[in-house]
Amino acid sequence: MLAKTMNHQILHTLENKNVRPTPMRMLVLEQFLQNRTARSLGELEAAMPRADRITIYRTLRTFEEKGILHAITDGSGATHYALCPDACEPEHHREFHPHFHCIRCGRTLCLDITTQPPASLPGGFQLLDMEVQLKGVCPECG
Amino acid sequence: MLAKTMNHQILHTLENKNVRPTPMRMLVLEQFLQNRTARSLGELEAAMPRADRITIYRTLRTFEEKGILHAITDGSGATHYALCPDACEPEHHREFHPHFHCIRCGRTLCLDITTQPPASLPGGFQLLDMEVQLKGVCPECG
DNA sequence: CCTCCATTTGCAATTGCATTGCATCCCCCC
DNA sequence: GGGGGGATGCAATGCAATTGCAAATGGAGG
Secondary structure: OOHHHHHHHHHHHHHHOOOOOOHHHHHHHHHHHHOOEEEEHHHHHHHOOOOOHHHHHHHHHHHHHOOOEEEEOOOOOOOEEEEOOOOOEOOEOOOOOEEEEEOOOOOEEEOOOOOOOOOOOOOOOEEEEEEEEEEEEOOOOO | OOHHHHHHHHHHHHHHOOOOOOHHHHHHHHHHHHOOEEEEHHHHHHHOOOOOHHHHHHHHHHHHHOOOEEEEOOOOOOOEEEEOOOOOEOOEOOOOOEEEEEOOOOOEEEOOOOOOOOOOOOOOOEEEEEEEEEEEEOOOOO
């Protein structure tokens, strides 16, 4: 992907979600557009040595609020964030997308498939959101 | 449930899983048998003021290793543990059981239903385990 | 162009959960 | 009765998450 195209996509996404396109935000979003693995704050910090940890932290929160990223808690100890296949909306992530955590390389990947919530919940439960974590071995490690 | 019955069940479970039935372990297991909500270390500590935090922590780990409890990471910041409807086996939790996190009361409940992993994963992915988190409003809060 | 205000950023410090080390205690086995 | 392994309790540490505050930035209005 050409840099120019990438930049366009970044700006488009940020404006679309009502997030002011600051350099830091563009940098963080670029990280996520480069590939579809979920990143933790620590990983992002390592990938962008010049950026301040706390600023990245708040950028991630902002992105999550605005529906650009969503948080994944894959049991690795640190919250991971990932850009979703299709854009989610603020306050409500509409897609039921599974995340695959590879036990070998430790990466968490967004899968491009959708999963269905259980056909029938016990009485009285009102379902608003769902998160599916898959664990196993990814193609590159298998 | 009568106390005697409860005690029997506790002893039975512990021996069945090759866990020596110490007073502390019986106490912790009793907490989980009393109801089916998932508990964090902090919640257990509060429920058993005389018990040492670290000991509870290690008891939970032991229970998890031996297949009595399993860990749930529901995004609340603290790992929760829950007794499962049917016993899991050490090293491998065989049942794909969803957990329901109520956004009102904050409790995480084990649901007595099973969920199916996605019918088809993209090529090369090897599935070993699955965790399904449901979020919404529970019957008591609805 | 300058000023004011809101947002964003950077640094410091704190909180809270998870984890480990070590000494002690208890129980089973010899 | 003594030895050894598991269990417990206390202290201390590591790491992620979070907040407070001050400085920098950018846009709106005069």
